[in-house]
Amino acid sequence: xxxxxxxxxxxxxxxxxxxxxxxxxxxxxxxxxxxxxxxxxxxxxxxxxxxxxxxxxxxxxxxxxxxxxxxxxxxxxxxxxxxxxxxxxxxxxxxxxxxxxxxxxxxxxxxxxxxxxxxxxxxxxxxxxxxxxxxxxxxxxxxxxxxxxxxxxxxxxxxxxxxxxxxxxxxxxxxxxxxxxxxxxxxxxxxxxxxxxxxxxxxxxxxxxxxxxxxxx
Amino acid sequence: xxxxxxxxxxxxxxxxxxxxxxxxxxxxxxxxxxxxxxxxxxxxxxxxxxxxxxxxxxxxxxxxxxxxxxxxxxxxxxxxxxxxxxxxxxxxxxxxxxxxxxxxxxxxxxxxxxxxxxxxxxxxxxxxxxxxxxxxxxxxxxxxxxxxxxxxxxxxxxxxxxxxxxxxxxxxxxxxxxxxxxxxxxxxxxxxxxxxxxxxxxxxxxxxxxxxxxxxx
DNA sequence: ACTTATTTTTAGTCTTGTCTAAAAAAATAT
DNA sequence: ATATTTTTTTAGACAAGACTAAAAATAAGT
Ligand SMILES: [Mn+2]
Ligand SMILES: [Mn+2]
Ligand SMILES: [Mn+2]
Ligand SMILES: [Mn+2]
Numbered sequence: 441x442x443x444x445x446x447x448x449x450x451x452x453x454x455x456x457x458x459x460x461x462x463x464x465x466x467x468x469x470x471x472x473x474x475x476x477x478x479x480x481x482x483x484x485x486x487x488x489x490x491x492x493x494x495x496x497x498x499x500x501x502x503x504x505x506x507x508x509x510x511x512x513x514x515x516x517x518x519x520x521x522x523x524x525x526x527x528x529x530x531x532x533x534x535x536x537x538x539x540x541x542x543x544x545x546x547x548x549x550x551x552x553x554x555x556x557x558x559x560x561x562x563x564x565x566x567x568x569x570x571x572x573x574x575x576x577x578x579x580x581x582x583x584x585x586x587x588x589x590x591x592x593x594x595x596x597x598x599x600x601x602x603x604x605x606x607x608x609x610x611x612x613x614x615x616x617x618x619x620x621x622x623x624x625x626x627x628x629x630x631x632x633x634x635x636x637x638x639x640x641x642x643x644x645x646x647x648x649x650x651x652x653x654x655x656x657x
Numbered sequence: 658x659x660x661x662x663x664x665x666x667x668x669x670x671x672x673x674x675x676x677x678x679x680x681x682x683x684x685x686x687x688x689x690x691x692x693x694x695x696x697x698x699x700x701x702x703x704x705x706x707x708x709x710x711x712x713x714x715x716x717x718x719x720x721x722x723x724x725x726x727x728x729x730x731x732x733x734x735x736x737x738x739x740x741x742x743x744x745x746x747x748x749x750x751x752x753x754x755x756x757x758x759x760x761x762x763x764x765x766x767x768x769x770x771x772x773x774x775x776x777x778x779x780x781x782x783x784x785x786x787x788x789x790x791x792x793x794x795x796x797x798x799x800x801x802x803x804x805x806x807x808x809x810x811x812x813x814x815x816x817x818x819x820x821x822x823x824x825x826x827x828x829x830x831x832x833x834x835x836x837x838x839x840x841x842x843x844x845x846x847x848x849x850x851x852x853x854x855x856x857x858x859x860x861x862x863x864x865x866x867x868x869x870x871x872x873x874x
Numbered sequence: 875a876c877t878t879a880t881t882t883t884t885a886g887t888c889t890t891g892t893c894t895a896a897a898a899a900a901a902t903a904t
Numbered sequence: 905a906t907a908t909t910t911t912t913t914t915a916g917a918c919a920a921g922a923c924t925a926a927a928a929a930t931a932a933g934t
Contacts (some may be wrong), residue, residue, distance in 0.1 A: 445889090475891090475892075476893065477912065478912085481912070543765045547759065548755075551756055554748070558746055664924095682933090684880095698921055703920095714883070715883080879931080880908100880929100881931085884925105891919095897913080898913070898914085899911080899914090902908105904907080
């Protein structure tokens with residue numbers, strides 16, 4: 441049986457593995473988890489004992505197949521609960537993450553599989569992130585970040601990289617939402633800021649914003 | 658903020674207050690919580706500090722108004738989740754308790770109020786227990802235990818006192834379910850066992866069983 | 875009333891997960 | 905190649921919540 445803390449570490453390491461290939465550094469985990477490196481060292485030793493990750497001192501950590509499966513299952517639960525909150529309980533997409541952060545640790549195979557069915561086997565969560573199946577498989581983000589588009593490129597908004605409440609509220613204010621068509625009107629080479637058009641409205645967004653929005657061309 | 662352990666103690670003490678009036682003994686709490694009396698002493702000191710219960714050494718504990726409200730809110734969550742699991746996710750009434758035991762600790766006002774609405778503001782959980790409102794008020798069990806009925810008395814099954822999986826499975830096997838009409842055909846004075854009739858089927862039940870079924874006359 | 879039995883509390887230990895401070899290894903700079 | 909900086913690990917401490925064993929208070933028995 442997995443403790444709440446162990447599960448959160450596994451999830452964090454799983455997410456870090458997405459971006460950085462190879463062994464994940466102790467410091468990177470500490471930053472993601474908002475803890476100190478010494479606490480991380482203790483925990484990765486324990487997870488290593490349990491066969492959930494491979495670890496050699498001073499060399500960083502990498503999840504085993506078993507560890508990846510456990511992590512993917514937590515992410516599966518997190519995202520299914522987010523769908524539930526939005527679809528069934530009228531939460532907005534900026535309200536769901538913190539609650540899902542708690543719900544993802546509820547232990548019941550039947551619960552999560554019935555929930556999946558109840559929701560109609562959704563493929564994406566409210567932020568456009570893919571939902572893993574029971575075996576931990578999930579369709580990749582084959583999509584591209586808005587920041588990589590050039591002048592006159594068009595696409596559809598399909599996801600966000602940052603699901604913080606503040607970022608999502610900003611998007612709401614600007615009328616940026618999943619499924620909307622977007623066109624790059626102009627791009628400033630100096631700071632990568634863009635003028636974009638959504639539904640006949642044109643406005644500027646910074647690179648920081650454009651770097652957190654996924655587009656399907 | 659309340660820890661998981663604190664919440665479980667409050668709930669246990671709340672339930673014990675139903676039966677025994679006056680101060681709840683340390684040992685009674687220990688038995689209900691499956692811990693040792695010494696652990697209970699530590700915890701009731703902490704809850705007393707927090708103003709959730711009144712405690713004088715060697716004299717037992719009693720919840721304050723504040724403590725009762727917190728406990729009732731946990732019970733509210735527990736029972737609403739049980740309704741959700743049965744009504745929406747096709748759980749049987751003997752499967753829900755353990756999962757609800759986890760879900761009751763999820764912290765989100767909005768979640769529980771939206772869930773309440775989503776379920777149509779149910780008044781009873783799958784075992785016939787009343788669901789408290791936001792202020793901790795709940796309709797009492799005005800009902801009577803089956804064991805108190807006499808020969809030829811009739812009634813409707815409206816609840817169970819024991820929600821253990823094994824007891825509920827026994828009831829399923831016998832065709833005993835909430836809403837069913839029941840008639841006492843005969844009662845043995847020696848051991849209080851009864852012959853009862855449900856839907857033209859007659860069979861014997863022991864006092865132990867009759868003592869855990871609520872009837873509305 | 876005095877002795878025994880029960881209940882409750884105290885004292886001290888353990889585990890989990892965290893922290894700070896110091897030591898050790900690895901990476902970088904001169 | 906050696907010195908300096910950064911990263912990582914070790915050592916020791918702490919809080920929460922549990923336990924065991926012993927002491928203190930209360931209750932029961934004669
Ligand atoms: Mn999320
Ligand atoms: Mn989490
Ligand atoms: Mn229950
Ligand atoms: Mn509980």
